[in-house]
Amino acid sequence: MFELHASKVTSLKNDVLSGLTVALALVPEAVAFAFVAGVDPLVGLYAAFMVGLITSAFGGRPGMISGATGAMAVVMVSLVALHGVQYLFAAVLLTGVIQIFAGIFKLGKFIRLVPHPVMLGFVNGLAIVIFLAQLGQFKVTNAAGELEWMTGGALYTMAGLIVLTMAIIHFLPKLTKAVPSSLVAIIVVTAIVLFTDLEARTVIDYVRDMTGDASSTLAGGLPTFAIPAVPFNLETLMIILPFALVLAAIGLIESLLTLSLIDELTETHGQANRECVAQGAANTVNGFFGGMGGCAMIGQSMINVNSGGRGRASGITAALALLGFILFASGLIEIIPLAALVGVMFIVVIGTFEWSSFRIMRKIPKADAFVIVLVSGVTVISDLAVAVIVGVIVSALVFAWQHAKHVVVNRSTDENGWTVYDVNGPLFFGAISSFLEQFNFDDDSKDVIVEFKNSRVADHSALEAIDTLAERFKSRGKTLHLRHLSPECKTLLTKAGDLVEVNYIEDPSYHVASDKLD
Structure with missing residues (x-):
């Protein structure tokens, strides 16, 4: 079975190479979540850069990767649809302020109230969500301009390249760990496609399918400072406050649970309250510089850990490399086959999912087994914050009933x-x-x-x-x-x-x- 191998030693070389790998994997995710939120792809890419840079430099969990996430994007879409992107920037700004206060008042400690069955459900649910998100890469635009599932040779080519990517990631560490296997897999698969002139979907093909614009590109400039163009009155506050509260809760819950998971993998201890403040500062900056905000990303964090990234340099490298791609090297990113990035994410899914939960189902109390399944299911059909809250409430009620x-x-x-x-x-x-x-x-x-x-x-x-x-x-x-x-x-x-x-x-x-x- 594929496993995530968490390095126990911090190395600048590993951090830099791992950061480059993460930057490549961030591109399609940031673009996809921007579409989910109903905003321009660059809004998602800018968010991934700013959130990733600030949290990596000042956060409480070195090695954890943050960026635009689907859990927050699904909340944003209705705000953008009803009021426009400027109200989104204002809501993200307020979200950051709320998260900063959560850290100042040391609310991060309450993550310790999350029971282990809820944590297992969280991990399994997110693994399923990451897997389902990759299925969107198997859709292409037909002659009528509609998205449809791949068939025939295109599907077989995609599947073959995914299997090759996964095989390289799995077997290369048995030969050498000098370079991250995920980065090698992306480079090798890209080279094969280029030199054999193989018909394979690339990152830019995906972007153009999503936008419906054959001239779309990932090139852009630096994010620019601008105060959100919304009326500064009570009415605006009433519009954005409910969204900001939900976004702040989702962002902190996902970030702190990911922090706990990385703590376990690396056998180290992060600082929850410091991470709250850093996440808040990052989202506040996003509100002023045109980003959609974000939080910790479990998929990219697992790629980083598996590639040897342990220090702050890994996240900083990923963020700066992503900005470099946007400014100077968008053409290099656009030619990467989607199959290579999907293969990387499939390895993350396999390594993230707690397969042991199947084995222990008959050995643990039925209530705990029910909570694992419940949280996993709610994470998939609703969102992370609801799933964790439901899981904690059910666990608390079970505890109260037993002790009564x-x-x-x-x-x-x-x-x-x-x-x-x-x-x-x-x-x-x-x-x-x-x-x-x-x-x-x-x-x-x-x-x-x-x-x-x-x-x-x-x-x-x-x-x-x-x-x-x-x-x-x-x-x-x-x-x-x-x-x-x-x-x-x-x-x-x-x-x-x-x-x-x-x-x-x-x-x-x-x-x-x-x-x-x-």
Whole structure:
């Protein structure tokens, strides 16, 4: 099976060569996502350059590649269709500001709340999305100007070149690792097509099919500074704010999950909050320089890791090389066969997909297996942010349900003849019913002790349950003593009142999640 080989040593040579490989793979992706968003191809290429350069230079995860992404493009398309590209630039600018504040307030730490099954689903879902995105390269324009699937010799040529590209990437590292196998594969396949005069679709063929313009080119100038041409009023803010919030969420989730994946592959540790700020700064710059914005790209990041790119130089090289292609060498990029780039991406798909998830499905809890499949499916049919949020919510509900059954109340009688209830397990919203059902209000002694030494009151629902308990005992003329509650719990209890007995020396010190504290 094909595997991604993550180098454990940073090398400037590897970074530069890997960056060149990534730059070649960035071109069709950036162009494709620009079409998805409904903007000019150069808007996507400029975004890939600016986001890639800034995040590589200042971000929290060296070796991670950022650029224009499909997950964000699908959100942009409706804004562009309804209000035009200038409103997109304004939304991207606001997106960047939101992401900067997310980093300043250290919200990146919440990525640790994403369970492992959600991470597996995220990886598998994105691998499927990357694979499906490559299928678009198998379409050509017919005589009527419509896109249709390849057939006959064109299809066989495309498939053969893809297989050759994948074979070179797989077998070359067994002979030498002096140069990235992906870069060698692209060069070799391009040379074969040129010197044999083989009829094969190239990058420029794809661009022209997408634009419908036979004179289209990838050549362009430097991005220029311009304040988005939109009215600066509340109405504009109301238009762009919902899009900016969604774009910021999608961008940060995809970036931070990709960061976590690269951490695992390279056995190093990135800085999530620093990456949030860098992503925000990159998108802010995009808003002023005519880019569509973006975030981390798992496919190109995997190419970089597999090609030996570990340091910041790899991402910086990729961004600068991409700009060089736009300014000076668009002709060289335009002649690259699409099959070579598709083959590279297919290797990424195979290496990214967690094939072990099939093997472990019967060994892990059914709920975790369900979450893996759910997140993968939602990633494919909807978007990454929705998939991760759904996965986290389902995992949290499963966790709450399982722990709701772990609250056990043991009843005994002490030397004074008082009834003692010893609570074991966390007390929170999911465990309230089970907790209250384990008390025998009528048969207890006049004085009742509820011992929380082996429990923890987790939220406001638990406090309300304790209040309910106190009220029920009080209505029967019995005195309730609550032991080993935090001082904060005592403050928040209302119905228990003076019935609470607290030992300030032994009682724990922790905070309870409650709106009453706000």
